[in-house]
Amino acid sequence: MPNKKKLPVADTDPLHLRAIRLALNGSYRFSKRLAGQWCYRVLAKPPRKILLPAEKDFLADARQQVIPVGIMQIQTYHWPGSGPKILLAHGWNSNSGRWQALASQLIIAGYDVYALDAPAHGASVGGSFAVIYYGNVLAELADTLRPEVIIGHSAGGMAAAYYLKHYPEVHHPEKLVLLSTPAELNHFMESFRKGIGLKKAVIDAMEMGFTQRFGMSFDYFSIAKFVRNLRMPGLIIHDEKDDVAPVHGAYQMAENWPNSELVITSGLGHSIQHEQVRKRILDWLAY
Template sequence: MPEQDNATDVFEVGDPLIEAVNRFLTPRPSPLTPRDEALLRQGMALDLACGLAASSWGEGPTVLLAHGWNSRRTHWGAFINALVDAGLRAVAVDAPAHGDSPGHQTNVFAYSQALVRVGGELGPLAGVIGHSFGAGAVAIALHRGLKADRAALISGPASLVSVIEAWGRHHYLAESEIPAFVRLVERQVGESIEALDITRLAAEMNHPVLVVHDQGDEDIPVEDGLAIAAAWPGARALITQRYGHRRILIAKEVLSEVVAFLK
């Protein structure tokens, strides 16, 4: 734990900063839609020892899919269909505290640890794809031992500190409160936030990676994707122009480029 952690002991339950941290770490439920239910019926539920809800579609080399914050595994529908059509097996999991997986709160480090365990259960992966929060978790998981031949990081953050600070400002924390807010989140995560910086980890990686980001991303700026691609040795980058943060997951050019890269 970082030295600054002791300074957070002055905060008590009921303190506005503690309440802000709890909100930051608590995802909103994403109810199943009829489309989600239909996609689940087309796949096969997996019983993972790690406890995460997971489903599998298709046969062939396995590609693991890690969704973003406030999402669920069925939001990968377009990618699942594209992977299956290409002769690959798509396995999508609900992140901790998301979808049908257990838990109330989570964070990117907990998600990454879960992905390492999932990868260990599934065996060597032909590929792994992460979106947004899931892209950050995938990058950390690869650094922590997730075995995958190739990776695609879509709309992912370059700096977790920046994500936490941006959330705090968006939720009206005073600028003077931001450093303490970051350290309180860090205490809950149980790992140094700086040690989880994606660009720092990227420089130590050798996995073939495709970084995908849209210039009009309204949640995570395209500069984050460019920074990851610049730091990751041998990385390829696909920068799109009209899909934003979410529609990028159904864009035909993204689907074709990512599937071709993984194959």
């Protein structure tokens, strides 16, 4: 479709994007605070992505359980196996269906596989989405499920790094895989701004409200800094043309995380859904 704008990590209808852009940019002319609040709401409660038929069948085969975390009811999926336990964390405006191809291969290989729908995503109910909230949920689930491996895509990787930094007392996995993970929250926010076509002033207004809400600005959420404390082996896979999470951030994370391995792909974009990626993950886990 010509001139189609892309929302980060999403398959959102271009007409919906245009409506969001017009509403947010237009509201800023009347109220800076209101524009920031609306922009935060778009990020915190994105439209729920519809499952493809194959994804729906894949999730239907899992053992499903809703786990309460604070005011949230987090939907989890479990495909039992005799091997090491793996927890899969998807990115923003996605759901556990995105793991269909990778999880299917992990299941065949005998791994004990879990996935979750992030706050305000998929079939999870209550709360809203933010790296802090997602990190809190991962900390709770990790302490309950005690996975040997966590694999996070995009914001799922950010949330994993956040919990590992801020919850040293809870269970930590033996291995961590970060797929297309932004090194800085600011990187994600800038791609979100460009993807929709927002004025920078709208994002600035949202950051003011974000800082008041959480007591921290976007600058604080530096995954490149968070990974400095990690001691477990890590695998970082990133595409050189990622239009959501700039690839230079992946190099920075690898430099700050001595026990990590960096794999750079070409032509796979931010979704990084490809057989060569899945094979690399499986080979690395088996090593």
